[in-house]
Amino acid sequence: xxxxxxxLLQKSKLGFLNVTSYCRLAHELRVSCMQRKKVQxxxxxxxxxxxxxxxxxxxxxxxxxxxxVNDVKVGGSKYGIISLRGLKAPSLKVHMHENLYFTNRxxxxxxxxxxNHLDSHxxxxxxxxxxxxxxxxxxxxxxxxxxxxxxDRPGMLCSFRIxxxxxxxxxxxxxxNNSFSTGLSRRVLVTNVVTGHRQSFGTSSDVLAQQFALMAxxxxxxxxxxxxxxxxxxxxxxxxxxxxxxLFHDSAVTSVQILQEEQNLMASDMAGTVGG
Numbered sequence: 001x002x003x004x005x006x007x008l009l010q011k012s013k014l015g016f017l018n019v020t021s022y023c024r025l026a027h028e029l030r031v032s033c034m035q036r037k038k039v040q041x042x043x044x045x046x047x048x049x050x051x052x053x054x055x056x057x058x059x060x061x062x063x064x065x066x067x068x069v070n071d072v073k074v075g076g077s078k079y080g081i082i083s084l085r086g087l088k089a090p091s092l093k094v095h096m097h098e099n100l101y102f103t104n105r106x107x108x109x110x111x112x113x114x115x116n117h118l119d120s121h122x123x124x125x126x127x128x129x130x131x132x133x134x135x136x137x138x139x140x141x142x143x144x145x146x147x148x149x150x151x152d153r154p155g156m157l158c159s160f161r162i163x164x165x166x167x168x169x170x171x172x173x174x175x176x177n178n179s180f181s182t183g184l185s186r187r188v189l190v191t192n193v194v195t196g197h198r199q200s201f202g203t204s205s206d207v208l209a210q211q212f213a214l215m216a217x218x219x220x221x222x223x224x225x226x227x228x229x230x231x232x233x234x235x236x237x238x239x240x241x242x243x244x245x246x247l248f249h250d251s252a253v254t255s256v257q258i259l260q261e262e263q264n265l266m267a268s269d270m271a272g273t274v275g276g
Contacts, residue, residue, distance in 0.1 A: 005029065041082065043096040059084070060112050060119040065141070066094070067122055069107045076104035079124070081144040099144045105129050113138060113170040113180060115193060123180055125165040134165035136182045138193065162189065169210035175217040176233045183207025188221060188231060201231055209256045209267075216262055218244055222253025228267055249273065 008029060012022045055077065056069040066082040080100040086093050106127040113121040121138050128134035137159040167183035178194045188201040188210075205225035212219050217233040226249040251271035259266055259276070266276040 037092055039087065039092045039094055041094055041096050043098065045098045045100075056107060056110055058110055058112065062119075065119070067110055067112070068096075069110065072102065076102060077107045078102050079107060079110075081141065097144045101144075105132070105134075108134075108165060109167045109183075111168055111170050111180075112141075114172060115178060116140075123168050123170055125168045125182060127165065128163065133161045133163050134184075135159055135161050136165055136168060136180075136191075138180070160191075164206065166206055166208050167210045169212050169219070171212040171219075172214055173212055173217055173233070176212065176219075181210050181212070181219055183210050183221060188219070190219065190231075190233065199233075203229075209253055211256050211258055213258055213262050220245075220256050220258065220265060222249075222256045222267055222269075224252040226251055226253060226269065228253055228256060228265070249275065 008017075008022070008025055011017050017025070053071045054068055055071045056067075058067045059065070060067075064084055066084055067079070068082055069077050069079045072078050078100055081097050083095045083097065086095060103126060106129075107124055108127050109125040111123050112119040113123045115121050115138075119141065121140050124137045124139065126135050126137065162182060162184055164185035165182055166185070169181045171177070171179045171181070176190065176192075179190055179192045182189045182191070183206070185206050186203050188203060188207055190199040190201075192198070203221070203223060205223035205227060207221045207223055209222035210219065213230075219231040219233060220228065221231065222228050228245075228247040228249065229243050230245040232244045247265075247267075249267060249269045249271075251269040251273065253267050253269050255268045257266045258264070264276050266274065268274045
């Protein structure tokens with residue numbers, strides 16, 4: 001409290017603040033100066049704006065597009081892509097593409113996938129209902145754009161039925177190229193989209209969060225039991241020792257993030273705890 005940018009910089013130059021304290025206070029100062037403004041969503045299709053109850057939003061790598069999932073009153077989810085190219089002050093406006101899709105099942109998890117090029121596809125995990133099992137579906141991002149070049153006929157690239165799909169992640173690691181993972185009920189599935197090869201790893205709990213490391217051949221997983229473990233992708237699923245790391249939270253893990261050149265792992269849980 002009471003800091004401004006000039007006094008913070010002066011205290012740093014005088015040696016009153018170490019690097020860690022300066023970075024933390026500078027970040028807090030930036031956050032405290034932020035202003036909250038509502039973004040106007042535009043679309044030529046009025047039905048696209050029928051609901052602003054976003055259940056999930058996920059920006060692509062370059063923050064040019066936003067994949068959104070909306071809860072629908074009759075049950076299920078409606079999902080599509082918003083272009084962020086027009087997001088400039090003072091009037092904050094974005095455009096939602098006309099092609100929206102509906103599913104009568106809950107979308108549990110989404111991630112951008114780089115198959116043909118960076119963020120060319122979107123991977124969705126759908127929760128099963130009644131007799132219908134959950135599934136993981138990989139869709140081209142061009143499917144949601146109103147017009148696409150001739151010959152580029154987008155469609156469902158791959159979809160397979162799995163019980164209780166909770167989480168998903170796409171791999172950019174060269175040792176697991178063109179692969180994605182799905183966190184299931186007591187199982188992790190790693191699938192190669194091109195070859196169809198699939199590895200299965202048994203777990204003791206539902207896998208709610210996943211992230212691939214980029215430099216090391218590891219897949220980090222967070223479980224409902226609070227366990228966090230890494231799978232060494234070089235090991236066979238029938239072999240021993242594929243759990244490279246094991247950590248534990250007191251509550252169900254909802255998110256895992258690899259930080260600082262893959263030297264640190266941050267995780268959050270349902271109790272509101274964040275640890276690293």
